[in-house]
Amino acid sequence: MTREITYSEAILEATTQLMEGHPEVYLIGEGVDDFNGLWGSTKGLYEKFGDQRVLDIPISENALTGIAAGSALVGFRPIFTHQRIDFMLMCMDALFNNIAKWQAMTGYKQNMPFTARGIVGRGWGQSVQHAQSFYPVFAHFPGVKVVAPYSPYEAKGLLTAAVLAEEPVIVIEARSLYSKKGCVPEDFYTLDFGKGEILRDGSDVTIAGLSYILEDLLSASDLLKDKGISAEVINLRSIKPFDMDILIESVSKTGNLVIADITWDCFNLASELSCRVNEQLFTEIKRPPLRLTLPEMYVGASRESEENYYMSAESIAKKIFCWLDQPMQKRQALQ
Amino acid sequence: MSQKKFKKGITLMVNKSTFLRERLKTMLRIRIFEEKTSLEYPSGYLKCPVHLYIGQEAVAAGICTYLETADYVTTNHRSHGHYIARGGDMLKLAAEMAGMESGCTGGIGGSQHIYAPESGIMGTSAIVGSGISIGTGIGLGIKMKKQNHVSAIFLGDGATEEGYFYESLNFASLKKLPVLYVCENNSLATQSRIESRRASGVDICKIAESLGVQSIRVDGNNVMDVAEAAETIIQKIRNESCPYLIEAVTYRWMGHVSPYEDYGVRYRTQHEIEEWKKKCPIKKLADYMTQSSIISNEEYDFICKLIKDEVDEIFEKIKKVEKSSAKVSAPSTPY
Ligand SMILES: Cc1ncc(C[n+]2csc(CCOP(=O)(O)OP(=O)(O)O)c2C)c(N)n1
Numbered sequence: 197m198t199r200e201i202t203y204s205e206a207i208l209e210a211t212t213q214l215m216e217g218h219p220e221v222y223l224i225g226e227g228v229d230d231f232n233g234l235w236g237s238t239k240g241l242y243e244k245f246g247d248q249r250v251l252d253i254p255i256s257e258n259a260l261t262g263i264a265a266g267s268a269l270v271g272f273r274p275i276f277t278h279q280r281i282d283f284m285l286m287c288m289d290a291l292f293n294n295i296a297k298w299q300a301m302t303g304y305k306q307n308m309p310f311t312a313r314g315i316v317g318r319g320w321g322q323s324v325q326h327a328q329s330f331y332p333v334f335a336h337f338p339g340v341k342v343v344a345p346y347s348p349y350e351a352k353g354l355l356t357a358a359v360l361a362e363e364p365v366i367v368i369e370a371r372s373l374y375s376k377k378g379c380v381p382e383d384f385y386t387l388d389f390g391k392g393e394i395l396r397d398g399s400d401v402t403i404a405g406l407s408y409i410l411e412d413l414l415s416a417s418d419l420l421k422d423k424g425i426s427a428e429v430i431n432l433r434s435i436k437p438f439d440m441d442i443l444i445e446s447v448s449k450t451g452n453l454v455i456a457d458i459t460w461d462c463f464n465l466a467s468e469l470s471c472r473v474n475e476q477l478f479t480e481i482k483r484p485p486l487r488l489t490l491p492e493m494y495v496g497a498s499r500e501s502e503e504n505y506y507m508s509a510e511s512i513a514k515k516i517f518c519w520l521d522q523p524m525q526k527r528q529a530l531q
Numbered sequence: 532m533s534q535k536k537f538k539k540g541i542t543l544m545v546n547k548s549t550f551l552r553e554r555l556k557t558m559l560r561i562r563i564f565e566e567k568t569s570l571e572y573p574s575g576y577l578k579c580p581v582h583l584y585i586g587q588e589a590v591a592a593g594i595c596t597y598l599e600t601a602d603y604v605t606t607n608h609r610s611h612g613h614y615i616a617r618g619g620d621m622l623k624l625a626a627e628m629a630g631m632e633s634g635c636t637g638g639i640g641g642s643q644h645i646y647a648p649e650s651g652i653m654g655t656s657a658i659v660g661s662g663i664s665i666g667t668g669i670g671l672g673i674k675m676k677k678q679n680h681v682s683a684i685f686l687g688d689g690a691t692e693e694g695y696f697y698e699s700l701n702f703a704s705l706k707k708l709p710v711l712y713v714c715e716n717n718s719l720a721t722q723s724r725i726e727s728r729r730a731s732g733v734d735i736c737k738i739a740e741s742l743g744v745q746s747i748r749v750d751g752n753n754v755m756d757v758a759e760a761a762e763t764i765i766q767k768i769r770n771e772s773c774p775y776l777i778e779a780v781t782y783r784w785m786g787h788v789s790p791y792e793d794y795g796v797r798y799r800t801q802h803e804i805e806e807w808k809k810k811c812p813i814k815k816l817a818d819y820m821t822q823s824s825i826i827s828n829e830e831y832d833f834i835c836k837l838i839k840d841e842v843d844e845i846f847e848k849i850k851k852v853e854k855s856s857a858k859v860s861a862p863s864t865p866y
Pocket residue numbers: 608609657658659660686687688689690691717719720721787
């Protein structure tokens with residue numbers, strides 16, 4: 197049966213079902229046993245499963261990440277939560293010199309089932325250090341999967357898939373999506389890595405994005421529709437592996453690609469995928485892809501600085517409209 | 532050696548002599564294997580950096596005596612001694628150094644990334660200090676499964692300067708994890724002496740104690756001292772599930788990452804090396820055994836010859852196979 201629940205309830209449901217069905221799954225992280233349960237996403241788990249499976253930790257993110265990995269080597273499947281993704285920079289060594297490489301360092305004979313949940317805390321004056329979404333840093337490393345659920349349905353299915361995977365997976369959650377509702381099956385299920393989803397069909401331009409920016413992209417596509425532009429909106433969902441097929445198919449049809457990102461301008465998914473689409477559809481695309489990213493600076497706490505920093509549906513629609521308005525020559529095939 | 536030192540069954544001369552013979556053989560295996568490594572290195576078929584253990588053999592040999600097969604060992608960049616003392620197959624180690632698929636890590640790891648789950652070595656990181664967290668996590672896993680295994684971690688004096696050390700010991704102490712930290716204090720970390728890394732008077736055992744981890748300092752060049760401490764402590768860890776630290780004071784004879792000696796370098800004098808060579812752990816035990824008529828000079832020579840033949844044969848095999856080419860390829864991760 198499917199019913200409407202919130203993003204955080206979906207995470208909670210996935211975790212509960214995993215812990216009920218798999219004794220080797222446990223939850224570890226700062227405040228996982230809090231009464232408010234990481235904004236509801238771990239609420240009641242401590243009461244239900246006790247302190248042996250819901251482990252609050254000292255403020256030692258790096259070693260504890262290594263410790264969770266050690267437990268994975270003897271059969272456990274830790275879910276390591278970070279109230280804020282920002283603290284994950286404390287565990288770069290454990291995550292990427294060790295966990296990401298453990299399979300390689302054992303000649304691909306040893307699995308490393310390790311899930312990290314990092315919550316992006318954008319908004320409400322979070323300011324410089326508490327509103328980042330630096331997933332590209334993670335996605336750079338071979339041996340790690342990175343996903344960014346947008347809907348509650350994905351939040352449940354991708355977390356479940358992450359925890360059951362035999363290799364490390366990092367789940368990028370958005371705090372601003374936590375209270376958003378969506379249809380979620382009650383049953384246990386997983387979603388595939390490396391698969392995007394078309395949220396809205398269109399024929400003039402492909403607009404791809406991930407995580408919280410998709411809300412703005414959907415609204416922007418409404419605004420564009422009013423101007424007679426039919427936009428296809430794609431939820432990339434899985435950062436690594438990414439879904440090239442869905443992009444190629446869509447851009448082959450529309451000839452125009454916009455990618456909206458949730459992080460700074462350089463070295464991100466928008467750059468990576470626009471480059472790859474450019475390589476594959478060199479002669480088909482009508483104009484160089486448009487990348488919509490955050491400015492190369494840190495956001496301030498004030499309302500005004502947040503407004504200047506983040507994109508809105510209006511600013512996105514405007515940029516896309518102007519970009520499409522410029523006449524472009526189709527490129528010629530290289531002889 | 533006093534009777535007090537060897538209680539529980541090994542006070543009987545026949546058992547004691549078997550016991551000491553086994554320790555002697557383990558140390559000789561490590562020594563002869565590494566001397567051969569050094570000798571063969573110029574031929575070029577051992578194609579990875581090596582950190583030799585020569586001079587420190589008593590630590591691995593003494594500690595591993597009281598570990599059971601089902602116990603776990605976490606080693607580091609200086610892994611050969613720990614691997615061999617755990618009964619690891621020397622052929623697979625040599626093959627690993629030669630980058631062959633038959634190596635313990637499938638030829639992908641080299642000397643620094645030993646994988647031998649049958650010996651409880653679940654993978655090895657060469658990032659200084661990180662193994663401390665991995666081994667601590669194995670301890671957490673043991674505790675969560677309510678097993679009575681022990682997780683032993685070998686770490687250098689340099690590794691105690693990493694945050695991993697403090698964070699991991701704090702957690703192990705907090706959760707009463709069955710972890711044995713074996714700090715091999717050779718007073719050196721690469722070409723850096725401990726005096727240039729720690730204020731004088733800073734005491735590794737006291738650091739452990741201040742984190743709630745009991746500790747003891749032993750002569751790391753005396754296998755009987757190490758074994759005596761290990762026996763009591765490992766028993767205690769198994770019975771009470773609590774962490775413990777043994778600081779074994781010892782010395783490395785060869786260059787830091789080099790198959791050769793490094794006489795004439797700035798960080799240590801030839802005199803210092805010579806003084807430590809006088810305290811050779813193997814000589815110390817062999818002298819004791821011959822003086823107490825546990826072993827004759829002839830038998831000692833015979834044991835050396837047997838091991839030498841075994842080691843020579845191993846390297847001959849590797850050389851042959853290596854010539855007929857060994858290909859190893861790591862699977863690439865999809866994106
Ligand atoms: C995090 C990190 N920093 C530096 C190094 C380079 N390095 C390799 S071994 C080593 C010395 C380690 O000293 P110690 O822990 O005392 O072990 P030992 O080599 O004496 O056995 C260093 C600094 C490293 N591998 N990892």
